[in-house]
Amino acid sequence: MKVSKDPNKNWKNNAIQFARLIAELDSAGGFTEEVSEYLCESMDVTMDELDDIVSRAQEEWDKIKAKNDHNKKMESNDDE
Numbered sequence: 001m002k003v004s005k006d007p008n009k010n011w012k013n014n015a016i017q018f019a020r021l022i023a024e025l026d027s028a029g030g031f032t033e034e035v036s037e038y039l040c041e042s043m044d045v046t047m048d049e050l051d052d053i054v055s056r057a058q059e060e061w062d063k064i065k066a067k068n069d070h071n072k073k074m075e076s077n078d079d080e
Contacts, residue, residue, distance in 0.1 A: 001015055001016065001060065001063065001064060001067075003016070003064055003067035003068050003071060005071050005075065010068070015060075016064055018057070019057045019058075019060040019061040019064060020061050020064070022053070022054055022057035022058070022061075023054075023057050023058045023060075023061035023062075024061075026054050026057075026058060031050075031054060036050055
């Protein structure tokens with residue numbers, strides 16, 4: 001996934017923001033048993049499949065953050 005140096009482009013990038021939303025919701029404890037059961041029913045997926053989606057989103061968000069940190073580090077090196 002391409003992470004732009006321009007925060008506005010990243011804000012408009014659905015792949016980035018969807019992964020971010022899912023990962024942050026998980027970190028905040030948003031996937032309670034009740035919510036997870038509702039999502040499984042609504043999405044027609046098993047609990048394992050839902051867990052897989054959340055895990056994949058977290059992995060993607062971790063990669064995005066790492067790329068963003070790398071971009072910031074490169075920018076600060078350019079300023080020196």
